[in-house]
Amino acid sequence: MWPGTQDWGGWLTSVSVPAHPEADEKSSTNPVLRAQGLVREYGSVIAVDGIDLSLAKGEFLTIFGPNGAGKTSLLALLAGALRPSRGQVWLRGEALDFGEVEWHRRIGVLSHQTFLYGHLSAEENLRFYGQLFGLSDVDDVVRDKLQHLGLQERAASLVRDLSHGMRQRLALARALLHDPDIVLLDEPYTGLDPSAALVLQGVLSDLRDGRRTVVMVTHNLSEGVALATTVAIMNCGRFVWQGKRAELGNDFGQFYHGVIEGHG
Amino acid sequence: MRNYLKQVGTILWKDLLVEFRTRERLITMGAFVVLVAILFNYATDWVRVSPEDIASGLVWMTIMFAGLLGVGRTFHLEAEDGAFQGILLSPVPKDAIFLAKALANFVFLYIVALLVVAVFIFFFGLEVGSNFGMLTIVIGLGVLAFVALGTLFTAVSTGTRMGDTLLPVLIFPLLAPVVIYGTTATSQFFSGRPVTEAEGSIRMLAAFALMAFFLGSWLFRFVVED
Numbered sequence: 001m002w003p004g005t006q007d008w009g010g011w012l013t014s015v016s017v018p019a020h021p022e023a024d025e026k027s028s029t030n031p032v033l034r035a036q037g038l039v040r041e042y043g044s045v046i047a048v049d050g051i052d053l054s055l056a057k058g059e060f061l062t063i064f065g066p067n068g069a070g071k072t073s074l075l076a077l078l079a080g081a082l083r084p085s086r087g088q089v090w091l092r093g094e095a096l097d098f099g100e101v102e103w104h105r106r107i108g109v110l111s112h113q114t115f116l117y118g119h120l121s122a123e124e125n126l127r128f129y130g131q132l133f134g135l136s137d138v139d140d141v142v143r144d145k146l147q148h149l150g151l152q153e154r155a156a157s158l159v160r161d162l163s164h165g166m167r168q169r170l171a172l173a174r175a176l177l178h179d180p181d182i183v184l185l186d187e188p189y190t191g192l193d194p195s196a197a198l199v200l201q202g203v204l205s206d207l208r209d210g211r212r213t214v215v216m217v218t219h220n221l222s223e224g225v226a227l228a229t230t231v232a233i234m235n236c237g238r239f240v241w242q243g244k245r246a247e248l249g250n251d252f253g254q255f256y257h258g259v260i261e262g263h264g
Numbered sequence: 265m266r267n268y269l270k271q272v273g274t275i276l277w278k279d280l281l282v283e284f285r286t287r288e289r290l291i292t293m294g295a296f297v298v299l300v301a302i303l304f305n306y307a308t309d310w311v312r313v314s315p316e317d318i319a320s321g322l323v324w325m326t327i328m329f330a331g332l333l334g335v336g337r338t339f340h341l342e343a344e345d346g347a348f349q350g351i352l353l354s355p356v357p358k359d360a361i362f363l364a365k366a367l368a369n370f371v372f373l374y375i376v377a378l379l380v381v382a383v384f385i386f387f388f389g390l391e392v393g394s395n396f397g398m399l400t401i402v403i404g405l406g407v408l409a410f411v412a413l414g415t416l417f418t419a420v421s422t423g424t425r426m427g428d429t430l431l432p433v434l435i436f437p438l439l440a441p442v443v444i445y446g447t448t449a450t451s452q453f454f455s456g457r458p459v460t461e462a463e464g465s466i467r468m469l470a471a472f473a474l475m476a477f478f479l480g481s482w483l484f485r486f487v488v489e490d
Contacts, residue, residue: 115347
Protein backbone atom coordinates (compact mmCIF):
# COMPACT_ATOMS: atom_id res chain seq x y z
CA MET A 1 0.00 0.00 0.00
CA TRP A 2 1.36 3.41 -0.94
CA PRO A 3 1.67 5.82 1.91
CA GLY A 4 -0.68 8.72 1.95
CA THR A 5 -3.50 7.10 0.01
CA GLN A 6 -5.97 7.86 2.74
CA ASP A 7 -3.86 10.26 4.73
CA TRP A 8 -4.00 13.88 3.62
CA GLY A 9 -2.08 15.09 6.65
CA GLY A 10 1.35 14.95 5.06
CA TRP A 11 0.30 17.24 2.22
CA LEU A 12 -1.63 19.61 4.41
CA THR A 13 1.35 20.06 6.69
CA SER A 14 3.78 20.71 3.89
CA VAL A 15 1.66 22.88 1.61
CA SER A 16 -1.25 24.00 3.74
CA VAL A 17 -3.54 26.84 2.75
CA PRO A 18 -3.44 29.62 5.32
CA ALA A 19 -6.62 31.47 6.11
CA HIS A 20 -4.99 34.86 5.58
CA PRO A 21 -2.69 34.92 2.59
CA GLU A 22 -1.44 38.45 3.29
CA ALA A 23 -0.31 37.49 6.77
CA ASP A 24 1.46 34.44 5.47
CA GLU A 25 3.35 36.55 2.94
CA LYS A 26 5.39 37.97 5.81
CA SER A 27 6.65 34.58 6.96
CA SER A 28 9.89 33.11 5.75
CA THR A 29 8.08 30.17 4.15
CA ASN A 30 6.01 32.39 1.89
CA PRO A 31 4.06 30.49 -0.71
CA VAL A 32 4.97 31.75 -4.15
CA LEU A 33 1.87 30.41 -5.82
CA ARG A 34 -1.39 29.83 -4.02
CA ALA A 35 -4.88 28.90 -5.13
CA GLN A 36 -7.93 28.62 -2.95
CA GLY A 37 -11.30 27.11 -3.84
CA LEU A 38 -10.48 27.24 -7.53
CA VAL A 39 -13.44 26.26 -9.70
CA ARG A 40 -13.83 26.41 -13.45
CA GLU A 41 -17.08 25.49 -15.10
CA TYR A 42 -17.79 25.12 -18.82
CA GLY A 43 -21.57 25.29 -18.92
CA SER A 44 -22.73 22.37 -16.82
CA VAL A 45 -19.32 20.66 -16.89
CA ILE A 46 -17.05 21.32 -13.91
CA ALA A 47 -13.46 21.03 -15.16
CA VAL A 48 -11.79 22.20 -11.95
CA ASP A 49 -13.68 21.59 -8.76
CA GLY A 50 -12.42 23.41 -5.70
CA ILE A 51 -8.65 23.08 -5.97
CA ASP A 52 -6.53 24.42 -3.10
CA LEU A 53 -2.79 24.52 -3.46
CA SER A 54 0.12 26.39 -2.02
CA LEU A 55 3.63 26.10 -3.40
CA ALA A 56 6.82 27.50 -1.96
CA LYS A 57 9.86 28.77 -3.80
CA GLY A 58 11.87 25.91 -5.29
CA GLU A 59 9.01 23.46 -5.16
CA PHE A 60 8.31 21.24 -8.20
CA LEU A 61 4.76 19.93 -8.30
CA THR A 62 3.93 17.22 -10.82
CA ILE A 63 0.26 16.62 -11.49
CA PHE A 64 -0.86 13.31 -12.96
CA GLY A 65 -4.32 12.31 -14.02
CA PRO A 66 -6.37 10.76 -16.83
CA ASN A 67 -7.50 12.75 -19.87
CA GLY A 68 -10.31 15.12 -18.93
CA ALA A 69 -9.26 15.29 -15.29
CA GLY A 70 -8.99 19.08 -15.48
CA LYS A 71 -5.19 19.36 -15.42
CA THR A 72 -4.86 21.68 -18.41
CA SER A 73 -7.71 23.87 -17.18
CA LEU A 74 -6.00 24.13 -13.80
CA LEU A 75 -2.75 25.24 -15.44
CA ALA A 76 -4.64 27.78 -17.55
CA LEU A 77 -6.25 29.17 -14.39
CA LEU A 78 -2.87 29.44 -12.67
CA ALA A 79 -1.41 31.15 -15.75
CA GLY A 80 -4.19 33.73 -15.82
CA ALA A 81 -5.30 32.50 -19.23
CA LEU A 82 -8.70 31.39 -17.94
CA ARG A 83 -11.02 33.28 -15.65
CA PRO A 84 -12.01 31.16 -12.64
CA SER A 85 -15.71 30.62 -12.09
CA ARG A 86 -14.99 30.78 -8.36
CA GLY A 87 -11.92 30.95 -6.15
CA GLN A 88 -8.75 32.98 -6.22
CA VAL A 89 -5.11 32.68 -7.23
CA TRP A 90 -2.31 34.57 -5.45
CA LEU A 91 1.20 35.14 -6.67
CA ARG A 92 3.54 36.06 -3.81
CA GLY A 93 0.49 37.08 -1.82
CA GLU A 94 -0.83 39.32 -4.56
CA ALA A 95 -4.30 38.35 -5.80
CA LEU A 96 -4.58 37.67 -9.52
CA ASP A 97 -6.54 40.39 -11.18
CA PHE A 98 -7.72 38.67 -14.35
CA GLY A 99 -6.73 40.73 -17.34
CA GLU A 100 -3.78 42.36 -15.53
CA VAL A 101 -1.02 41.78 -18.07
CA GLU A 102 1.92 42.42 -15.72
CA TRP A 103 1.05 39.09 -14.08
CA HIS A 104 2.44 37.35 -17.14
CA ARG A 105 5.95 38.72 -16.54
CA ARG A 106 6.31 36.36 -13.60
CA ILE A 107 5.00 33.23 -15.27
CA GLY A 108 6.42 31.07 -18.04
CA VAL A 109 4.03 28.69 -19.75
CA LEU A 110 4.86 25.66 -21.87
CA SER A 111 1.63 24.36 -23.34
CA HIS A 112 0.56 21.44 -25.56
CA GLN A 113 1.14 23.93 -28.32
CA THR A 114 4.48 25.63 -28.88
CA PHE A 115 3.13 29.21 -29.36
CA LEU A 116 5.71 29.55 -32.15
CA TYR A 117 5.36 30.92 -35.68
CA GLY A 118 6.31 28.40 -38.35
CA HIS A 119 7.28 31.11 -40.82
CA LEU A 120 9.73 32.79 -38.45
CA SER A 121 13.14 31.38 -37.58
CA ALA A 122 13.98 30.04 -34.13
CA GLU A 123 15.89 33.22 -33.35
CA GLU A 124 13.15 35.52 -34.70
CA ASN A 125 10.54 33.74 -32.60
CA LEU A 126 12.54 34.20 -29.42
CA ARG A 127 13.37 37.81 -30.26
CA PHE A 128 9.69 38.49 -30.92
CA TYR A 129 8.67 37.20 -27.49
CA GLY A 130 11.67 38.86 -25.85
CA GLN A 131 10.55 42.22 -27.19
CA LEU A 132 6.97 41.64 -26.07
CA PHE A 133 8.30 40.99 -22.56
CA GLY A 134 10.35 44.18 -22.80
CA LEU A 135 13.73 42.51 -22.24
CA SER A 136 16.50 45.08 -22.47
CA ASP A 137 19.19 42.63 -23.61
CA VAL A 138 17.13 40.59 -26.04
CA ASP A 139 19.99 39.57 -28.34
CA ASP A 140 22.14 38.24 -25.49
CA VAL A 141 19.26 36.42 -23.83
CA VAL A 142 18.16 34.84 -27.10
CA ARG A 143 21.71 33.70 -27.88
CA ASP A 144 22.11 32.22 -24.39
CA LYS A 145 18.81 30.38 -24.51
CA LEU A 146 19.49 28.93 -27.94
CA GLN A 147 22.89 27.75 -26.76
CA HIS A 148 21.55 26.36 -23.50
CA LEU A 149 18.98 24.28 -25.37
CA GLY A 150 21.41 23.16 -28.05
CA LEU A 151 19.68 25.05 -30.83
CA GLN A 152 22.34 27.57 -31.81
CA GLU A 153 23.10 25.64 -35.02
CA ARG A 154 19.46 25.97 -36.06
CA ALA A 155 18.94 29.57 -34.96
CA ALA A 156 18.27 30.75 -38.51
CA SER A 157 16.05 27.80 -39.47
CA LEU A 158 12.35 28.40 -39.87
CA VAL A 159 10.41 26.76 -37.08
CA ARG A 160 8.32 24.74 -39.55
CA ASP A 161 11.57 23.07 -40.71
CA LEU A 162 12.54 21.96 -37.19
CA SER A 163 11.81 18.52 -35.79
CA HIS A 164 9.15 18.13 -33.11
CA GLY A 165 11.80 17.69 -30.43
CA MET A 166 13.61 20.86 -31.49
CA ARG A 167 10.35 22.80 -31.55
CA GLN A 168 9.56 21.57 -28.08
CA ARG A 169 12.99 22.72 -26.83
CA LEU A 170 12.49 26.06 -28.54
CA ALA A 171 9.08 26.36 -26.90
CA LEU A 172 10.76 25.77 -23.55
CA ALA A 173 13.31 28.46 -24.38
CA ARG A 174 10.41 30.80 -25.14
CA ALA A 175 8.72 29.97 -21.85
CA LEU A 176 11.92 30.65 -19.88
CA LEU A 177 13.07 33.65 -21.89
CA HIS A 178 12.01 36.24 -19.33
CA ASP A 179 13.40 34.26 -16.39
CA PRO A 180 10.02 33.70 -14.70
CA ASP A 181 9.57 32.84 -11.00
CA ILE A 182 6.89 30.34 -11.85
CA VAL A 183 6.98 27.82 -14.67
CA LEU A 184 3.88 25.95 -15.78
CA LEU A 185 4.48 22.94 -18.02
CA ASP A 186 1.69 21.10 -19.78
CA GLU A 187 2.67 17.70 -21.15
CA PRO A 188 6.21 18.66 -22.15
CA TYR A 189 7.08 15.08 -23.15
CA THR A 190 4.26 14.67 -25.67
CA GLY A 191 5.48 13.25 -28.97
CA LEU A 192 9.17 13.25 -28.08
CA ASP A 193 11.46 10.38 -29.00
CA PRO A 194 13.64 8.95 -26.18
CA SER A 195 16.71 11.05 -27.02
CA ALA A 196 14.68 14.27 -27.25
CA ALA A 197 12.98 13.34 -23.97
CA LEU A 198 16.41 12.92 -22.40
CA VAL A 199 17.47 16.40 -23.50
CA LEU A 200 14.22 17.83 -22.14
CA GLN A 201 14.72 15.95 -18.89
CA GLY A 202 18.10 17.67 -18.49
CA VAL A 203 16.61 21.10 -19.10
CA LEU A 204 13.73 20.47 -16.71
CA SER A 205 16.21 19.25 -14.08
CA ASP A 206 17.95 22.61 -14.38
CA LEU A 207 14.67 24.25 -13.39
CA ARG A 208 15.06 22.72 -9.93
CA ASP A 209 17.56 25.40 -9.08
CA GLY A 210 15.70 26.49 -5.97
CA ARG A 211 14.79 29.83 -7.54
CA ARG A 212 11.69 28.75 -9.40
CA THR A 213 8.42 27.14 -8.57
CA VAL A 214 7.35 24.63 -11.18
CA VAL A 215 4.00 22.98 -11.85
CA MET A 216 4.11 20.23 -14.45
CA VAL A 217 1.24 18.21 -15.87
CA THR A 218 2.28 14.97 -17.50
CA HIS A 219 1.27 11.40 -18.32
CA ASN A 220 4.90 10.34 -18.14
CA LEU A 221 4.91 8.75 -14.70
CA SER A 222 8.61 7.96 -14.34
CA GLU A 223 9.92 11.33 -15.58
CA GLY A 224 7.24 13.23 -13.72
CA VAL A 225 8.03 11.58 -10.40
CA ALA A 226 11.79 11.86 -10.91
CA LEU A 227 11.59 15.65 -11.24
CA ALA A 228 8.97 16.31 -8.58
CA THR A 229 9.36 17.43 -5.01
CA THR A 230 5.59 17.13 -4.63
CA VAL A 231 3.13 14.93 -6.49
CA ALA A 232 -0.62 15.24 -7.00
CA ILE A 233 -3.06 12.95 -8.76
CA MET A 234 -6.08 14.68 -10.26
CA ASN A 235 -9.37 13.18 -11.32
CA CYS A 236 -12.77 14.73 -12.04
CA GLY A 237 -11.44 18.23 -11.34
CA ARG A 238 -10.08 17.43 -7.87
CA PHE A 239 -6.82 16.37 -6.29
CA VAL A 240 -7.58 12.80 -5.24
CA TRP A 241 -4.11 12.23 -3.82
CA GLN A 242 -1.28 14.54 -2.98
CA GLY A 243 1.97 14.14 -1.12
CA LYS A 244 5.71 14.56 -1.09
CA ARG A 245 7.76 12.50 -3.49
CA ALA A 246 9.61 11.02 -0.54
CA GLU A 247 6.36 9.44 0.57
CA LEU A 248 6.09 7.42 -2.62
CA GLY A 249 7.23 3.80 -2.88
CA ASN A 250 8.87 2.05 -5.81
CA ASP A 251 5.94 1.26 -8.06
CA PHE A 252 4.23 4.55 -8.68
CA GLY A 253 2.45 3.18 -11.76
CA GLN A 254 0.55 0.60 -9.74
CA PHE A 255 -0.21 3.14 -7.05
CA TYR A 256 -1.42 5.70 -9.59
CA HIS A 257 -3.82 3.24 -11.23
CA GLY A 258 -5.06 2.17 -7.82
CA VAL A 259 -5.83 5.77 -6.84
CA ILE A 260 -7.60 6.53 -10.12
CA GLU A 261 -9.71 3.37 -9.95
CA GLY A 262 -10.54 4.09 -6.34
CA HIS A 263 -11.84 7.54 -7.26
CA GLY A 264 -13.23 6.76 -10.71
CA MET B 265 3.84 54.66 -23.46
CA ARG B 266 7.17 53.96 -25.15
CA ASN B 267 6.97 50.30 -24.15
CA TYR B 268 3.36 50.18 -25.39
CA LEU B 269 4.34 51.52 -28.80
CA LYS B 270 7.29 49.13 -28.93
CA GLN B 271 4.97 46.20 -28.30
CA VAL B 272 2.59 47.44 -31.02
CA GLY B 273 5.56 47.80 -33.38
CA THR B 274 6.84 44.31 -32.54
CA ILE B 275 3.53 42.60 -33.36
CA LEU B 276 3.05 44.77 -36.46
CA TRP B 277 6.54 43.96 -37.72
CA LYS B 278 5.98 40.24 -37.09
CA ASP B 279 2.72 40.32 -39.09
CA LEU B 280 4.36 42.16 -41.98
CA LEU B 281 7.33 39.78 -41.97
CA VAL B 282 5.11 36.68 -41.94
CA GLU B 283 3.00 38.11 -44.78
CA PHE B 284 6.12 39.01 -46.73
CA ARG B 285 7.25 35.39 -46.45
CA THR B 286 3.93 33.70 -47.11
CA ARG B 287 2.36 36.33 -49.41
CA GLU B 288 -0.82 34.55 -48.48
CA ARG B 289 -3.16 37.51 -48.22
CA LEU B 290 -1.71 40.08 -50.61
CA ILE B 291 -1.58 37.72 -53.58
CA THR B 292 -5.10 36.43 -52.94
CA MET B 293 -6.55 39.92 -52.58
CA GLY B 294 -4.54 41.33 -55.49
CA ALA B 295 -5.58 38.57 -57.89
CA PHE B 296 -9.19 38.93 -56.75
CA VAL B 297 -9.42 42.68 -57.44
CA VAL B 298 -7.82 42.45 -60.88
CA LEU B 299 -10.18 39.64 -61.91
CA VAL B 300 -13.20 41.51 -60.55
CA ALA B 301 -12.27 44.67 -62.47
CA ILE B 302 -11.88 42.68 -65.68
CA LEU B 303 -15.24 40.97 -65.17
CA PHE B 304 -17.02 44.24 -64.36
CA ASN B 305 -15.48 45.74 -67.47
CA TYR B 306 -17.02 43.03 -69.66
CA ALA B 307 -20.29 42.87 -67.71
CA THR B 308 -21.10 46.55 -68.18
CA ASP B 309 -23.03 47.88 -71.15
CA TRP B 310 -21.00 51.01 -71.92
CA VAL B 311 -23.61 52.23 -74.38
CA ARG B 312 -26.22 52.64 -71.62
CA VAL B 313 -24.07 53.69 -68.64
CA SER B 314 -21.06 55.92 -68.30
CA PRO B 315 -18.09 54.71 -66.21
CA GLU B 316 -18.29 57.73 -63.86
CA ASP B 317 -21.83 56.74 -62.83
CA ILE B 318 -21.02 53.26 -61.56
CA ALA B 319 -17.27 53.15 -60.96
CA SER B 320 -17.26 54.51 -57.41
CA GLY B 321 -19.80 51.95 -56.19
CA LEU B 322 -17.93 49.10 -57.86
CA VAL B 323 -14.60 50.32 -56.44
CA TRP B 324 -15.96 50.31 -52.89
CA MET B 325 -17.72 46.98 -53.19
CA THR B 326 -14.52 45.44 -54.59
CA ILE B 327 -12.55 46.87 -51.66
CA MET B 328 -15.11 45.46 -49.22
CA PHE B 329 -15.00 41.94 -50.69
CA ALA B 330 -11.21 41.96 -51.09
CA GLY B 331 -10.97 43.20 -47.50
CA LEU B 332 -13.06 40.28 -46.30
CA LEU B 333 -10.67 37.87 -48.00
CA GLY B 334 -7.67 39.41 -46.28
CA VAL B 335 -8.98 40.53 -42.91
CA GLY B 336 -10.82 37.22 -42.51
CA ARG B 337 -7.43 35.52 -42.27
CA THR B 338 -6.05 37.83 -39.58
CA PHE B 339 -5.92 35.12 -36.94
CA HIS B 340 -5.42 32.07 -39.14
CA LEU B 341 -1.64 32.09 -38.87
CA GLU B 342 -1.94 33.05 -35.21
CA ALA B 343 -3.95 29.89 -34.62
CA GLU B 344 -1.04 27.83 -35.94
CA ASP B 345 0.38 26.05 -32.91
CA GLY B 346 -1.39 28.39 -30.51
CA ALA B 347 0.77 31.41 -31.29
CA PHE B 348 -1.99 33.86 -30.44
CA GLN B 349 -2.28 32.32 -26.99
CA GLY B 350 1.43 33.03 -26.65
CA ILE B 351 0.80 36.72 -27.28
CA LEU B 352 -2.11 36.73 -24.84
CA LEU B 353 0.18 35.22 -22.19
CA SER B 354 2.70 38.02 -22.71
CA PRO B 355 2.50 41.32 -20.81
CA VAL B 356 0.91 43.11 -23.76
CA PRO B 357 -2.29 45.13 -23.25
CA LYS B 358 -5.14 43.78 -25.34
CA ASP B 359 -5.70 47.14 -27.03
CA ALA B 360 -2.07 47.10 -28.14
CA ILE B 361 -2.64 43.72 -29.77
CA PHE B 362 -5.75 45.09 -31.49
CA LEU B 363 -3.90 48.17 -32.66
CA ALA B 364 -1.04 46.13 -34.12
CA LYS B 365 -3.31 43.64 -35.87
CA ALA B 366 -5.54 46.41 -37.26
CA LEU B 367 -2.53 48.39 -38.49
CA ALA B 368 -1.12 45.32 -40.23
CA ASN B 369 -4.50 44.78 -41.87
CA PHE B 370 -4.54 48.45 -42.83
CA VAL B 371 -1.18 48.17 -44.61
CA PHE B 372 -2.31 45.10 -46.60
CA LEU B 373 -5.75 46.41 -47.48
CA TYR B 374 -4.58 49.92 -48.31
CA ILE B 375 -2.10 48.54 -50.83
CA VAL B 376 -4.88 46.43 -52.35
CA ALA B 377 -7.36 49.34 -52.29
CA LEU B 378 -4.92 51.51 -54.25
CA LEU B 379 -4.55 48.63 -56.69
CA VAL B 380 -8.36 48.55 -57.00
CA VAL B 381 -8.40 52.26 -57.86
CA ALA B 382 -5.58 51.80 -60.37
CA VAL B 383 -7.17 48.85 -62.20
CA PHE B 384 -10.58 50.55 -62.33
CA ILE B 385 -8.99 53.75 -63.67
CA PHE B 386 -7.27 51.59 -66.28
CA PHE B 387 -10.22 49.42 -67.33
CA PHE B 388 -12.94 52.08 -67.01
CA GLY B 389 -10.85 54.90 -68.51
CA LEU B 390 -11.52 57.20 -65.52
CA GLU B 391 -10.00 60.65 -65.02
CA VAL B 392 -9.10 61.68 -61.48
CA GLY B 393 -6.68 64.48 -62.23
CA SER B 394 -5.75 66.76 -59.35
CA ASN B 395 -8.15 64.95 -56.96
CA PHE B 396 -5.97 61.84 -56.79
CA GLY B 397 -4.41 62.91 -53.48
CA MET B 398 -7.80 63.43 -51.84
CA LEU B 399 -9.02 60.16 -53.32
CA THR B 400 -6.20 58.26 -51.61
CA ILE B 401 -7.14 59.95 -48.31
CA VAL B 402 -10.79 58.97 -48.69
CA ILE B 403 -9.78 55.41 -49.55
CA GLY B 404 -7.46 55.42 -46.52
CA LEU B 405 -10.24 56.54 -44.17
CA GLY B 406 -12.62 53.91 -45.49
CA VAL B 407 -9.97 51.20 -45.18
CA LEU B 408 -9.22 52.35 -41.62
CA ALA B 409 -12.86 51.95 -40.63
CA PHE B 410 -13.04 48.61 -42.40
CA VAL B 411 -9.97 47.12 -40.70
CA ALA B 412 -11.07 48.37 -37.26
CA LEU B 413 -14.41 46.58 -37.53
CA GLY B 414 -12.93 43.71 -39.54
CA THR B 415 -10.20 42.94 -36.99
CA LEU B 416 -12.69 43.01 -34.12
CA PHE B 417 -15.26 40.80 -35.80
CA THR B 418 -12.67 38.41 -37.19
CA ALA B 419 -11.59 37.84 -33.59
CA VAL B 420 -15.25 37.11 -32.80
CA SER B 421 -15.80 34.75 -35.72
CA THR B 422 -12.43 32.93 -35.63
CA GLY B 423 -12.82 29.69 -33.78
CA THR B 424 -16.55 29.53 -34.29
CA ARG B 425 -17.92 26.70 -36.41
CA MET B 426 -19.24 29.07 -39.08
CA GLY B 427 -16.45 31.63 -38.88
CA ASP B 428 -16.02 32.35 -42.60
CA THR B 429 -19.76 32.63 -43.15
CA LEU B 430 -20.38 34.56 -39.99
CA LEU B 431 -17.91 37.36 -40.69
CA PRO B 432 -19.71 39.04 -43.64
CA VAL B 433 -23.05 38.68 -41.86
CA LEU B 434 -21.66 40.48 -38.83
CA ILE B 435 -19.62 43.12 -40.58
CA PHE B 436 -21.54 44.19 -43.70
CA PRO B 437 -24.45 45.91 -41.93
CA LEU B 438 -21.96 47.93 -39.87
CA LEU B 439 -20.01 48.95 -42.95
CA ALA B 440 -22.98 50.70 -44.56
CA PRO B 441 -21.73 54.20 -43.55
CA VAL B 442 -18.30 53.46 -45.08
CA VAL B 443 -19.86 52.42 -48.37
CA ILE B 444 -22.33 55.35 -48.42
CA TYR B 445 -19.88 58.15 -47.61
CA GLY B 446 -16.95 56.52 -49.42
CA THR B 447 -18.97 56.07 -52.59
CA THR B 448 -20.37 59.60 -52.44
CA ALA B 449 -16.93 61.20 -52.06
CA THR B 450 -15.28 58.96 -54.65
CA SER B 451 -18.08 59.62 -57.11
CA GLN B 452 -17.44 63.38 -56.82
CA PHE B 453 -13.76 62.85 -57.63
CA PHE B 454 -14.45 60.58 -60.60
CA SER B 455 -16.89 63.20 -61.95
CA GLY B 456 -14.23 65.89 -61.68
CA ARG B 457 -16.17 67.86 -59.03
CA PRO B 458 -14.22 70.09 -56.61
CA VAL B 459 -13.09 68.69 -53.24
CA THR B 460 -15.35 71.11 -51.36
CA GLU B 461 -18.41 69.20 -52.58
CA ALA B 462 -17.10 66.00 -50.95
CA GLU B 463 -16.11 67.64 -47.64
CA GLY B 464 -19.22 66.50 -45.76
CA SER B 465 -18.76 62.87 -46.79
CA ILE B 466 -15.06 62.96 -45.93
CA ARG B 467 -15.81 64.34 -42.46
CA MET B 468 -18.41 61.64 -41.83
CA LEU B 469 -16.01 58.98 -43.05
CA ALA B 470 -13.26 60.27 -40.76
CA ALA B 471 -15.60 60.38 -37.77
CA PHE B 472 -16.80 56.85 -38.44
CA ALA B 473 -13.25 55.54 -38.86
CA LEU B 474 -12.20 57.13 -35.57
CA MET B 475 -15.23 55.78 -33.74
CA ALA B 476 -14.70 52.28 -35.17
CA PHE B 477 -11.07 52.30 -34.05
CA PHE B 478 -11.86 53.40 -30.49
CA LEU B 479 -14.72 50.94 -30.18
CA GLY B 480 -12.58 48.13 -31.58
CA SER B 481 -9.73 48.87 -29.15
CA TRP B 482 -12.13 48.90 -26.21
CA LEU B 483 -14.16 45.81 -27.14
CA PHE B 484 -11.27 43.62 -28.30
CA ARG B 485 -10.31 42.56 -24.77
CA PHE B 486 -13.81 41.22 -24.11
CA VAL B 487 -13.59 39.15 -27.28
CA VAL B 488 -10.18 37.56 -26.69
CA GLU B 489 -10.26 37.11 -22.93
CA ASP B 490 -11.25 33.70 -21.70
